Amino acid sequence: MNLVVSHYQKDIDMKNLSNQPCLIARSLALVGDAWSMLIMRDAHAGLTRFDEFRKSLEIAPTMLTARLSALTEDGLLEKRRYSDRPPRDEYVLTEAGRDFLPVLFAIGAWGRKYRGGGDVTRFFDAQTGTEIDPVTIDRETGAPVGTRAIRTVLPG
Amino acid sequence: MNLVVSHYQKDIDMKNLSNQPCLIARSLALVGDAWSMLIMRDAHAGLTRFDEFRKSLEIAPTMLTARLSALTEDGLLEKRRYSDRPPRDEYVLTEAGRDFLPVLFAIGAWGRKYRGGGDVTRFFDAQTGTEIDPVTIDRETGAPVGTRAIRTVLPG
C-alpha cells in the first residue's frame, strides 16, 4: 500500500474521499488542490514538459514531480517518451484530462463574474470569433444549473 | 497586511494567484482546496452551522474555522446571527456562493464519467424528475466546451 508516493498524506485523504458516494468528493480526491488544477490548465494550453510547467507555475520541482505523478496515475495525464537518449518524457492529456476542460471553464466563468477586474486572459471561439461565455446546463432540460429545484438521492 | 488570518501562508498564495490575469487562477486563490469546495457543496445541501459542517466533513475545528472565515471574507458565505443569547452564527450562501453551484456540478459530472462506479449520490430535476446531466456550453454558440478550437487572448 502506497508504494509510490506513500509519504504524502494526500493519498490517505484520497482514499477517504475516493470511496465516498459523492462524485464531487471523489473528483476532488484527484484534483482538489490548486496546483493540480493549474497543471491541468497549462496542459490544456499546450504545455507538456516538466520545465514548461515549472517555469509557468513557479512551482517547486518536488511538488511538480509529485503532482505530475499523481495526475498520471489518476489517468488525467499520460507520460510519453519523446527522446530515448537522453531519456525524456512529456506529459500529455488523456481523454479524461481533456474532459476536464469544462470544469476549468466553469471556474473561470465564476471568476470573471466575481473576480473579474483589471487585465484578464480571455477565450474566444476560433470559428465565430465570439468570446466564450460558459454556462453549465442540464442536458435534459436545458436549464442552467442553479435555476431549478434539485432533488438529491442518496445511495442505498 | 494580513491582519486577520495572517499566519496562513495560503494568504500569500492567494495574493499571488489573485493578481494573475488568469481567472481560473484567481478563483482558485479562493476555493482551490478540497475543504473549501466541500464546504460549498454542503452549504448548497442546506448546511449552515459550524457543527453541521464539522460532523459532515469530519474536519478539524481549527481548519473549519479558518475555511469558514476565508469563505466569508471572500464573499461566498455570509455570517448570520441566529441567536443573541447565546451568540450563535450560521453561515449562509451569498449570491456569489450560489453561483458556484455550476462549478460543483461540472466537477461532479466529470467524476460520474471517470470515477462513477459503485454507490453514488445522484441529482434529479425536481420538476421533471429526470436525472441532471450537466454540460458546460458556450452561451453564444451553444457548443459544449472542448468541442471547438479556442483562441486565447492574453491581456496587454
Next chain:
DNA sequence: TCAGTTACTATGAATTTAGTAGTAAGTCAC
C-alpha cells in the same frame, strides 16, 4: 572541453494541517 539544457532527486527548514482537549455561554431536565 566547457557552458548550457532538461528532468529530475536530496535535503532541511518553514509552514500548514490534524487531533485532542479545553473554554465560554448558554439550555434543559428534574
Next chain:
DNA sequence: GTGACTTACTACTAAATTCATAGTAACTGA
C-alpha cells in the same frame, strides 16, 4: 439551581506537507 448537554469555538502540540536551494545524470552545441 445543579448537573448534564449543546454549540461554537480557541489553545496547543504533533504530524505531515510544502518550499527553496542545491545537486545529479545524461546529454547537446560551439
